Amino acid sequence: MSTAPEPIRITRGRGGQVEVEGTVDSLAWQLLSRAGFLSEPTLNGRWIRLPFDMGEDWENDRAAWAAQMLATARFTVQLGPELTPVLPARPSRPPCPLRSHRHEHQRR
Incomplete structure (x- = not known):
């Protein structure tokens, strides 16, 4: 019977x-590194x-x-749960471009 792998926990210390x-293999490290994580020996x-x-x-x-x-x-x-990203506020309706409804006729 195999045991489930130890979860990778990302927390604020x-x-x-x-x-x-948690257990971080080479693939997990590549993904963490891509997201900006650093690794330091202890x-x-x-x-x-x-x-x-960084804010x-x-x-x-x-x-x-x-x-x-x-x-x-x-x-x-x-x-x-303290690491939930802040989602940008959604406008109540999408912005509409301003258009001029006047048609100017030019005489030749």
Whole structure:
């Protein structure tokens, strides 16, 4: 009987940084790297995180994008609820171009 692989968790840490925990293979790392994540060596392995001080909206967007790419590649992903990207406000109706309804006739 096989066990399910450990999920990849993308969360906001205690210090406000966005980080990744779980088993990250080479494909998962390529997708995380494409989304802007960095990998730094630590005493216990690697610390995968987004760059600091890029702004919460940017971090949320990148984390959600990484989660979407990982899920598309069939990884089990858990995205922290605090990382939900802010969606742009939708206008109540689409903007219409302004057109002139006057027709000027020119005599020759």
